Amino acid sequence: MITLRIEHPVPSFEAWKAAFDSDPMRRKESGVRRYRVLRPLDDPKYVMVDLEFDGLAEAEAFRASLRVLWGRVEGTVMRSPKATILETMDIQAY
Numbered sequence: 001m002i003t004l005r006i007e008h009p010v011p012s013f014e015a016w017k018a019a020f021d022s023d024p025m026r027r028k029e030s031g032v033r034r035y036r037v038l039r040p041l042d043d044p045k046y047v048m049v050d051l052e053f054d055g056l057a058e059a060e061a062f063r064a065s066l067r068v069l070w071g072r073v074e075g076t077v078m079r080s081p082k083a084t085i086l087e088t089m090d091i092q093a094y
Contacts, residue, residue: 001088004059006049006066008081013044019077020049025065027051031058047078059085 010016020037027035031053038048053059063083070081 002053002056002059003086003088004051004053004063005084005086006051006081007047007083008078009046010078011045012077013039013047016047016077019073024069025062030062030065031055032062056085 017037032051033054034052036050038050040046051059051062053062063085066081066083070078074081
């Protein structure tokens, strides 16, 4: 499993979430299998998103497309975005 982790501050979580929910990147059609939105309990104006993909090529293509989108919206619904591609090495449920 390949995960694209996105992190950035947001001026308003509600405005950011509305933009995220509008799905301008067409996540499903782009190969995203599942996503998770996270927010630190002590910082409601910071967002992390984990997007899961079957393969590296889909994650890399999505990240490249994200950078184009970010160029148009940075400073409005988010600031200083960071995207890291991660490989799941181990997972255990208890």
